[in-house]
Amino acid sequence: MRTQVIVVGAGPTGLMLAHELVLAGVSTLVLERLTEPNPQSRAGSLQPRTAEVLDLRGLLAPLVDGVPLTGLIGGHFAALPVPLDCTPWQTRYPAPVPVSQGRLEQFLEQRVIAGGGEVRRGTEVVAVSQTEHGVQVDTAAGDTLHADYLVACDGAHSTVRKHLGMAFPGQAATVRSVVADIVLTDRPVGTSEGGRHFSEMVRGANGYWTVLHPLGEGVYRFIFGSLTEPNPPRDQPVTEAETRAALHAVYGPEIDLTEIRAASRFSDASRQLTDYRTGRVFFAGDAAHIHLPVGGQGVNLGVQDAMNLGWKLAAQLTGRAPAGLLDTYQSERHPVAAGVLANTRAQGVLLNPGGAADVAALRELMTGLLRLPEVNRHLSGMVSGLDIRYDLGGVEDELVGRRMPDLDLVAAGGADRVAALSHAGRGLLLRFDEGSPATVEGWADRVDQVEVKAVEQRGAVLVRPDGHVCWAGAGESGLRAALSRWFGAPTER
Incomplete structure (x- = not known):
């Protein structure tokens, strides 16, 4: 095949x-x-x-x-x-x-x-x-x-x-921990089905640290590690005994383990x-x-x-x-x-x-x-990951290399968003100025051009299929070079 x-x-x-x-x-x-x-x-x-x-x-x-x-x-x-x-x-x-x-x-x-x-x-x-x-x-x-x-x-x-x-x-693992989907006999005090910040789920006591997060229908995601016991090998099965020990150490013996539905070990290897x-x-x-x-x-x-x-x-x-x-x-x-x-x-x-x-x-x-x-x-x-800016080499415009914000636009076809114009996975040239000379002529088979009627910005922006800006300008200087660099040679008439 x-x-x-x-x-x-x-x-x-x-x-x-x-x-x-x-x-x-x-x-x-x-x-x-x-x-x-x-x-x-x-x-x-x-x-x-x-x-x-x-x-x-x-x-x-x-x-x-x-x-x-x-x-x-x-x-x-x-x-x-x-x-x-x-x-x-x-x-x-x-x-x-x-x-x-x-x-x-x-x-x-x-x-x-x-x-x-x-x-x-x-x-x-x-x-x-x-x-x-x-x-x-x-x-x-x-x-x-x-x-x-x-x-x-x-x-x-x-x-x-x-x-x-x-x-x-890189760095080998120094500690190993367990993550398990478990069923409990009762709901521990302080754990609700409603949303809570992650920091509220972290607890430690009696030589253990834990995170207990409700998944719904009586199932909890239980993450734990021991501060005193040696780290088991990665492929060693997670046992009820070690899970119950961590649970009782932090939440008390009145909350017991009914079932481990799935469990695995993870580490801090980098x-x-x-x-x-x-x-x-x-x-x-x-x-x-x-x-x-x-x-x-x-x-x-x-x-x-x-x-x-x-x-x-x-x-x-x-x-x-x-x-x-x-x-x-x-x-x-x-x-x-x-x-x-x-x-x-x-x-x-x-x-x-x-x-x-x-x-x-x-x-x-x-x-x-x-x-x-x-x-x-x-x-x-x-x-x-919102702060990512790719180094596209010698481009000074602050927007170039960054993700294009999902702006609300008024385009020729009506109100829209940048994301909605990107569903086909093609390049995108947004022209914010009707008088802009920027055009995708020669690349229209792989780059869409959209006229934006009402937005505070001026000029034009070229966006790659992954949503990152690769050119921005008020004229057309550098646009053809950017189109060639990211989308290949233009199609001859």
Whole structure:
């Protein structure tokens, strides 16, 4: 069998990438080792930038399915008791959106299949090899698959990374913790089904730290770690005994464990590939970088990896990619992940319950700083991903490299939003001035041009398919160069 792209891994990163590829008409096959979706609860909400990215493709509204997005509780930095407020970042989603990772994966898989892609579950990759012209994948079932490119989105313990002998440098784990979906005999005091800030769910006592979060219908997500017991190996099964010990230590013996529905171990390991590409194989999501899962940044990071790579890989396969376009995936996304690894290590220090008085003093200091609007804005942009600005090389305009805000517009076709104009995954030229000479002539087969009738801005803005601005100006100086750089050579008349 041959396809244009094989994506290994059907998590949020792999499925978002597959969605972008099939949207662009690229034949795509997703391989997933598991026969069924992971039943364990994982990320419980989407960071604001993830919500924006999904909105760019018209995916957010059907995903939330009428759930109100007002009055939501802000995110957190190191579980400090001050909600992060993303309102200053000019976003429609100033707080995390309550959509679980499982729901996101299910929805994206349906969209990939509806778009003509294939998701093949129960398929284990046992060998990966490549030539100058393509990639070969061998499966445990004895199938041999061929593709022009392969993207490894198969998680922290990526089999593709191991088959290719890729080093995964960074910091090894120092502590391991447990996350489990459990059923309790009763509701612990102080835990309600209503929304609470994450800081209110963190407790510690008698040598344990815990987070207990209600999932509904009597099921709780229980995260815990011991401050005195040795760390079990990653693959050692989580037992009822250790879970019950942590539960009783913090909440008392009157609350007991009825059932463990799913459980796993995680660590504070922090690693990142030096290169996100080797030949015709790319890496994205946890296959490219891992970090302490704090602040809900993992899904955000992976989905944006997919959004950045998807349109570029599609352009390469359709023959429209300018020279060096695929190289910008590494130059743009590697620094972003490095920043996330740094901030999660910092949060790990602040969260360390073994630090006793010193950590408590540091947390008190940071809590005071977080109440300052400037500090809160800085950290909210960092954790949410709204502050990302790609270095596009020598461009001075403040907007270039940043995400295009989802402005309300009055265009020729009536009232609209920037996100609504981006559903097709094409480039977008917004002309805010009727007299602007800016035009996409020569690129109209891959870039849409929209005349905006009523907005305070002037001039024009060129937006890439991933929602980042790549040119802005009052005239047309530099526009053709930007169009060529990001969308390839113009089509001859």
